[in-house]
Amino acid sequence: EVQLVESGGNLVQPGGSLRLSCTASGFSFSSYWMSWVRQAPGKGPEWVANIKQDGSEKQYVESVKGRFTISRDNAKNSLYLQMNSLRAEDTAVYYCGKDMEVWGKGTTVTVSS
Amino acid sequence: QSVLTQPPSASGTPGQTVTMSCSGSSSNIGTSSVNWYQQLPGAAPKLLISNNYQRPSGVPDRFSGSRSGTSASLAISGLQSEDEADYYCVAWDRSLAAWVFGGGTKLTVL
Numbered sequence: 001e002v003q004l005v006e007s008g009g010n011l012v013q014p015g016g017s018l019r020l021s022c023t024a025s026g027f028s029f030s031s032y033w034m035s036w037v038r039q040a041p042g043k044g045p046e047w048v049a050n051i052k053q054d055g056s057e058k059q060y061v062e063s064v065k066g067r068f069t070i071s072r073d074n075a076k077n078s079l080y081l082q083m084n085s086l087r088a089e090d091t092a093v094y095y096c097g098k099d100m101e102v103w104g105k106g107t108t109v110t111v112s113s
Numbered sequence: 114q115s116v117l118t119q120p121p122s123a124s125g126t127p128g129q130t131v132t133m134s135c136s137g138s139s140s141n142i143g144t145s146s147v148n149w150y151q152q153l154p155g156a157a158p159k160l161l162i163s164n165n166y167q168r169p170s171g172v173p174d175r176f177s178g179s180r181s182g183t184s185a186s187l188a189i190s191g192l193q194s195e196d197e198a199d200y201y202c203v204a205w206d207r208s209l210a211a212w213v214f215g216g217g218t219k220l221t222v223l
Contacts, residue, residue: 035212037158044115044201045150045158047212061211095157100148100203100212101169103157 002026002102006094009107016086020107022079022096030054030074033099036081038092039106048094049081063089086111116141117202117215124221130190133218135202137183141213145205147185149178152199152217161200162187189220197222 008020020036035050049060049070058070069082079096086109093106118136125131135147146165150158160169162178165185177188185204189196202215 044199044217045152045203045214047203047214050212059210062209101160101163103159105157 002098004096004098004102004104006096006104006107009094009109011110011112012086013113014087014111016111017082017084018086018109020081020083020094020096020109022104024077024079024096024098027098029077034070034072034079035097035100036070036079037095037097037100037103038090038109039095040089040092043092045095046092047100050100051079083109088112115216116206116209116213117204119200119202119215119218121216122219122221124223125189125192126223127192127194129192130188131192131220132186132188133200133220135185135187135215137185137204137206137213139183140208141183141204141206142180142185143183144207147178147180147202147204149176149185149187150201150203151196152201154198158201192222194222196220 003025006022036048037045039045051058051070067085071080091111095103095106097103149162151161152158165180166178175190199217201217206213
């Protein structure tokens with residue numbers, strides 16, 4: 001069974017940084033694109049970023065380019081999202097995804113002073 | 114404003130068939146496969162349909178998807194109370210180089 005467990009969400013001040021982690025199990029992690037999707041309170045999901053199997057290709061939604069960095073460690077079956085220069089509008093539940101198919105339960109990021 | 118357009122609400126009575134739409138353009142649905150998700154309150158989105166019409170293992174055959182031109186549809190037959198949820202479509206947009214979601218359709222089972 002595919003399992004994705006996110007961690008690292010927290011309350012952070014505007015301008016601050018946070019690193020999210022996702023530990024995967026139940027599938028061949030290194031064989032899949034991996035994604036981050038977020039969902040602000042009361043809103044629909046928004047794709048944030050994804051990364052190719054070997055990490056050689058990364059794509060981001062326009063609103064996070066230059067601020068967020070997606071990475072992965074295939075030896076550890078882990079996906080990461082480094083978030084810098086955080087803004088109030090980044091407040092959301094962040095989900096880790098196996099491609100765009102299966103999602104974890106999410107971790108909550110709140111950006112507020 | 115979402116790139117993919119979904120009606121904000123839909124409703125039906127138990128046993129009925131409900132269809133919801135997802136409208137896009139030639140840069141997304143017109144050239145890319147569509148996935149559909151169901152989101153129950155407080156839960157993560159769950160994949161219902163991938164690649165326009167394929168059901169993952171465990172998804173009842175009451176759920177079906179289709180795509181025609183720049184639009185896609187999700188149909189739910191034999192509507193049940195537990196189908197009450199939010200439904201989202203998503204597709205890759207080659208112009209934006211991004212995955213784009215619809216705004217979601219809230220399904221109410223009367």
